[in-house]
Amino acid sequence: MPSTLWGADVGSIVAGLLATTTADTAEFVRPAIDWHAFAPELIVLGWGALVTVIDIIGLERTRRFMPSLTGIGFLLAMIPVLTLWDLDGDLPRVLFDGAYVVDNYALVLKGLFLLSGYVIVLLSTNYMAEGDYHDSEFYQLIAASVLGMLVMTSARDLVSIFIALELVSIPAYLMAAWRKRDLKSNEAGLKYMLMGVFASGILLYGMSMLYGAAGDTRLSVIGESLAGDADGVSPFIVIGTLFTIIGFAFKVSAVPFHTWAPDTYEGAPTPLTAFLAVASKAAGFVGLVTIVLDGLREVPSIVEPLMWILAALTMTVGNLIALRQTNVVRMLAYSGIAQAGYMMAPLAVYSTSPELVRESIVTYLVIYAAMNLGAFAVVIVAARKTRSGEIESFGGLFRYAPGVTVTMTVFLFSLTGIPPMGGWLAKFQVFNALIEGRTGWGVGLAVIASINSVVAAFYYLNVAKFMWFMPAPDDDYSPIRVPSALIFALGVTVIVTVISGVSPLVPDLTDFTEVATAGP
């Protein structure tokens, strides 16, 4: 940051304005667009628009096809993700002057978001159809939100990260308030919307400061220009970094910015709660990881202490409050907050080995998505019979629904981190990244995380205890009819949860840094 910034007079500002508006008189040439690399987003966008038009024309006649149509769109968008993955040597592909990058990191996460979008559609199918809601619009909004997530994975520019984050959040505000006449749902939407928009404001203020410090919105350029200022860190960089990270802390519900999360999760329709707790939170994490490891890679002296405090607070407070919950959705909400703390922990030591940190967080996101979506699927299945979210209502589940009980046990063991379920590998990766540098701070955070894992086991296994050993609340042991969509969702999540513990699903992500340093 040149010191003249504070002394710039109005003449140079006006000259700057004129220069930006009059200098570019050269003939406009359309930049080449790599349609293949951009295909997943285009398919979701086009398909979402198509589904909307079909809904407007068909009205009631086409309503029951909406969930399957939306699901097919997500699966179609998987095709270019797979063909891009197959290119391997041809990656990374850089689009739009370095603002948009398709590499292995982006492709793994695109696959994750498309699959979780598909599972969410499966979870919502019967829930929305039986609840007398406006169900077809719900799926169009989910498609819009998933589109934002796809953009987020590739965004390497402040503007595109911001747009992606808003595209994820704005449909989610509407969906949280979906049950129009239910005061709880209204309140969930109001709280989520106010906190989300407020967080966007703080995030943007931080981004504007980073832009001012670097003079460019691309993260690769920001990273380089911050490197040149390593000796005397300017106030712009400190304020920019602080506000950007606090903005994301709201989005990923890190303590002390988590207060909206349990209320919104409880009041919103349960499939949407699963969507917020898994996909939306993961999108926030992707943005945070991209900004920290790419744009802020040279200022660990500011980021690391902040992330250390946030991670330690988030996992501890999340777990301690989860212990006291009697409602299973609120319990999962606070457990999700605690899990966010584990995911954030590697960022507290990212300067030692950024690749390891990136890989551990992506691994955690993939496994967390599978096991948490599965747990929510079981909650939805159980609530079809019990009409209750209390942990007591899980009593006797083993006697009338043994298959569901076994899958829920898999998810709970995985969330606790018991081998050989996926959650174990996720935690192992995080601890590995934490102690990699052999620093006191890293090891200290690893100790806090391991104590928290033990505390978490108590409330996860408490649910298992009710399912296996306690009697049903009102001695009602009639079997549950589980719709095929939910059986399929349970199957997908349980397979991913079990397989990911045995063989790592997330491949090597080391090609990322080459893009970051090569720049546009």
Place this chain on the structure above:
Amino acid sequence: MFLNQFLFLAAALFCIGIYGVLVRKNGVLVLMSIELILNAVNINLVAFGAYRGDIGGQVFALFVIAVAAAEVGVGLAIVLLIYRNRRSIDVAEANLLKG
């Protein structure tokens, strides 16, 4: 006229906006306070962009304006929904769910 005067104006607007979000109880006024925050951001972006001779700041500001409009549209819809159900837009009265 110096660049820092633009930044101080933006910082003042930002602080007023934060104060409004934290203190105001009326849902619409909270949304207006959030608009103040976003306008502070726009002033920052345009001032930095002009100082640096970079068009990126102004483009970013345009995006912020567009997204702010969408946010307020959704926000007002939710506030209207609350008003229809409880005849009040006092956000402090929305306390059925205890964090």
